[in-house]
Amino acid sequence: MNNRIVIITGANSGIGRAAATKFAEEGYHVIMACRNLEISREVQKQIVEVTKNEKVELMELDVSSFASIREFCSQFWNKFDKLDILIHNAAYLNHGEKVYQLSKDNIELTFATNTFGPYLMTNLMREHLAKSEDPRILHACTTNIRHFFDTKRKLELDNLHGEYKDSQPYNVYKRYGDSKMALLMLTFKFAEEFKEAGIQVNAIQIPAVKLSKETIKKLSPFFRVLAWMQHPFATSPESMANIYYEICTSDKFRNITGKLINEYGQIVKVSEYGTSFIEDIKQFKDKRVYPKYADNEEMKEIIWSLCKNLTCNKFEVKKIQH
Template sequence: MKNWTENEIPNQAERVALITGANSGIGFETARALAQKGATIIMACRSTARGQEARQQLLQLVPGAEVMVMELDLSDLESVRRFATAFQRAYAKLDLLINNAGVMIPPYTQTKQGHELQFGTNYLGHFALTGLLLPLMREVENSRIVTVSSLAGNTATIDFDDLHSTAKPYKKWDAYGQSKLAELVFSFELARRLAASPAKTIAVSAHPGGSNTNLQRTTGFFLKHVVFPLLSHAPDKAALPSLLAAVAPMVTNGTYWGPSGFNELKGAPHLAKVPAAAQDALIGQRLWQVGEELTGVAFDLQPAERTVAA
């Protein structure tokens, strides 16, 4: 596949794109690129003040773009429900849901509902949001749910005995990796369930490689100023896998996209290496059940039939 760039994005006029964490970094660059192609952009942000600042910045770059800011705190399931209700009142359909927002290696913190912050935000928040908005997508041609994971998920495991990382001492990198692997497992399980349903929606995933973004604001000086600059690329380049997953015609259900360079840290987007756990249907079904139990959100999708060897 030739090097895919923003220039390949098809016309997005009359398409509605919701991007979580769109006020900065990869999310902002994703919103900008889609707005330039005519999409209606909803920037779902925890801080509406920062969201409005980002909106004004985007409008300077793309005059006349249709850009809205809506409040969404993914770490609070009550906020997720309020957001979904408000969105359903404002919009009759949703073409693109890009689950981009995330929190990265903070000190140990719990969400309002008592979940470890990274698992609660990165996985549970997006699980609930997707389930609540899926009814607006199922009948929309070429609608897509893009979940943005991370290379940190490739070497992670999901500890079903300690999903909230309560063991001492708190290992924030392990918790982050678990949350990003959980997002990827969710995306693949969602793809299987959508494929087994009459829905017109597909589920795909992407990772940015190494990117210098605001996610890293909780990291130390050495990582932020020495390590990350050597291993990362600019947010507009890091956004390309997400953009390709969202709009490229050759993308199919259940695929995973990332940079093509060394260790998938940089480079033009291509099909990424998939961790074994992400493709494990039993892990997918188990984590899905956890998502439904902890969020109270039930999808109108049945598990795909499992093939059992004789």
């Protein structure tokens, strides 16, 4: 009997839903960590019906909120003694958004959801992960970080609290790429920090993925057209869910940590391409390499310190007394 427990954030749609279904099919105890419970309850019911696995639970979690993360972890600790797999799948990317958004903690919403939230949750779950015989963490990254092949591209961290929201244009796609590059840097840093505890930390490079008709309808007319154009060539959520499962369970990745892995299950390495125009084109098309910027030790330390400072005094969460 499979007694392994997996938490999947954002498990009510897209890749998250497909991953929850895949792990449930394989007999895992699945924790769907979702913000919208009304929508998620129906998804949970459907996954249970399809997989015949009753061990699919729904727990409320808003990854952009430190209070919500602390409450989620507190409830989890009171119910479970260990955690085997933590998949940070939830992400914020509101296509076409032009208005600067702040989280409940007064942090730019993209970074709060995609970077700082996962950092806090991972630290809170460290002890429970350490109790697993084979603990693994997976960060959902993106091919958007490949724009950092442009040597002029840098992480912008000076407007995280809306300091310049009225004077600087808001580009949700750049924010998304920056937050995911920061998450990749955290992947490398967490792998170092958690090595002695035997906890493996990797990231998956997600390409363009097929969107549901419901999601496409929510897009602006321009992005709706783009979504339909890329649809025939995009990767399916089910295909990505299979890669999630392989990275988090297979012997192939059992001793692999601190790596970026693409949709083909290949370990992505830092780019060694030259600086000519032709070389730039080649490296941008090569999904086996990532930008050198991700290995910038100074920036990794800046991101790590920033996460630590923003979430300070947030690691202590007492178990609920019944």
